[in-house]
Amino acid sequence: LEFRRVLFRSPLFCVLADRVGRRAAYAWGMGLLLAGSLVAALAPSMPVLLFGRVLQGLSGGAVMPVTIVILGDRYPVARRAAMFGTVSIVWGASTLVGPLVGSALTGWWGWRSVFWVNLLPGVLALWGVWSRLGGGRPPGRAPLSRWRLQTPAPAQERSSPGRCPG
Numbered sequence: 001l002e003f004r005r006v007l008f009r010s011p012l013f014c015v016l017a018d019r020v021g022r023r024a025a026y027a028w029g030m031g032l033l034l035a036g037s038l039v040a041a042l043a044p045s046m047p048v049l050l051f052g053r054v055l056q057g058l059s060g061g062a063v064m065p066v067t068i069v070i071l072g073d074r075y076p077v078a079r080r081a082a083m084f085g086t087v088s089i090v091w092g093a094s095t096l097v098g099p100l101v102g103s104a105l106t107g108w109w110g111w112r113s114v115f116w117v118n119l120l121p122g123v124l125a126l127w128g129v130w131s132r133l134g135g136g137r138p139p140g141r142a143p144l145s146r147w148r149l150q151t152p153a154p155a156q157e158r159s160s161p162g163r164c165p166g
Contacts, residue, residue, distance in 0.1 A: 011061075013028070013062035013066055017066050025066050026066045026129050027126060029059045029063050030059065030122055030125060032058050032059035033063065033122060034123065034126070036052045036053065037115045039052030040112075052115070070129070071084060101117075
């Protein structure tokens with residue numbers, strides 16, 4: 001499952017981050033996650049719940065990869081490894097703590113609470129990125145209207161910091 005997320009959705013949002021800007025790509029991904037959480041929390045039936053989960057799944061390839069790219073843009077090389085380590089610790093801890101918190105929330109307030117709990121932190125994260133991050137494209141990147149098949153970039157361009165791999 002993780003392989004499919006990385007294979008299909010991450011490149012899409014990384015291309016968006018390169019073409020329309022980090023802020024817009026992150027906003028699309030976080031917006032899908034929040035919309036999916038809201039739909040799932042309000043779901044009156046199983047098909048609506050599944051639709052909300054599909055929206056959340058579509059956002060799965062956006063949040064982490066675009067966050068890593070944003071960190072690569074914002075921090076110098078000397079501090080970048082420490083920031084990537086911090087993000088990895090938070091994501092690792094969330095895989096351990098998340099199921100415990102989710103089961104407690106479900107026991108106390110029902111299954112809908114696990115979707116409601118995403119909304120406030122998600123809105124705060126979206127607001128923080130939107131208010132602190134510039135909205136422009138990275139320099140030298142073509143706008144969406146000029147997307148086309150391109151030959152692979154030279155090695156020094158592919159390995160430049162803050163660019164999505166690919």
